[in-house]
Amino acid sequence: MCQSLISSLDPSGIMSGSILAVVAHPDDETLGAGGTIRKHVEQGITVDVLCMTGDETRNAEMKAACSILGVRNLYLSERDDFAIDSSLTNEVIGAILQTQPRIIITHSSEDYNRNHSECSKIVDQAVEWASHATIFDNAHRVERIYHMEVNSLFPKPHVHVDITSSYHIALQALAAHKSQLPKSDQYYLKLYDARTRLRGVQSACERAEAFFISLPTHAGPFYPQNSVDNLL
Template sequence: MKNKVLIVAVHPDDETLGCGGTLLKHKANGDEVHWLICTIIDKAHGYYKTRKKEIEKVSTLYGFDSVHNLRLKTMQIDEYSMSELIGKISKVINEVQPNIIYLPFKGDVHSDHRKIFEAAYSCTKSFRYPFIKKIYMIETLSETEFAPSTKEDSFIPNIFVDISEYMHKKLEIMRVFDSEIAPHPFPRSERNLKALATLRGATCGCEYAESFVLLKEIN
């Protein structure tokens, strides 16, 4: 049975940082993969047209089956009511009807990530969304590692995916987001992306891996 996957990316590039290799692996296995982008920069911003082209190119490189954009104001998610966010996300989830969903980590330091997690997780109740069978939280460099170092907010992965065959293409896709990467020690450098994948790979016995927190699995 093929899966239908939905990745909830608060900002374009979160999907690649957090689970790019895993998404490529899903596609290689014949699964449907759908991309939900939550935010967009203002049209008045000089980078608007460039970002639009980046999104189009990234979508092609992954071969996403559909792309959705809520067009929320980036870095201003706290201006929206929770009911409005839930309504917008729920509409996409009901349209796609994924059995696997990837969400941002609930403890990410960026408030946009935390708000979107809260709204999206509200859209996974089994009696309203019975098609959702697996819910994961992703690890996003520059956000997840800066969460408070408390038991409640620490990212403690319990699922590991071997992405050794897909690491090169993950880096290729990340390069499309030219303004989002910079040399080490910037968190989103290629060196750090490989370092994190190497660490996660060492945990599960492969060259490169991505890690996740499994929130729910229904068999």
């Protein structure tokens, strides 16, 4: 069954909360979650994106792609692959505190690209730190982390998002990453086409993007509200 990333409604019946996507490279936002981002933007849900690496050319392409997807805030940087390490945790914390997202979309720690898996681990750390009310006046608890697929596929994803209606927009965003498309005989275009089609077949729709969900841990005296009234 295809379903929305944000399934619960607030009392007014309007979906609440925003999404922050944290990715390693320009084009990962589209390759992993382009259709999903666009679909949520069309539903009136705000999406912000932080990218850990980039240069002048790729950042210009990223701006064009995220404009097509309808992204609100785009956090760019000019650093290379070798600079992705835990020193970036503060940068991700800053984006979380500024955008106060209900959920985060990021890479999978199982992705065979080392920087994708490193990015996922940095996000896990940042989500925990950002929720420490003893450190930040505007501490924020992210509800869930949705790990996306770029290279490696999850054996058992938790959710498939039906992107049939937004796939054509995601393709336009992918085309904006002009410097990447010719690589390896259009590898990225083929990968996105094949994976979204496969996930669509598996979830009874035409095109889908799959996600694995993880819940942030909240154990310790750092949170003003660390208990719930019931489990539902």
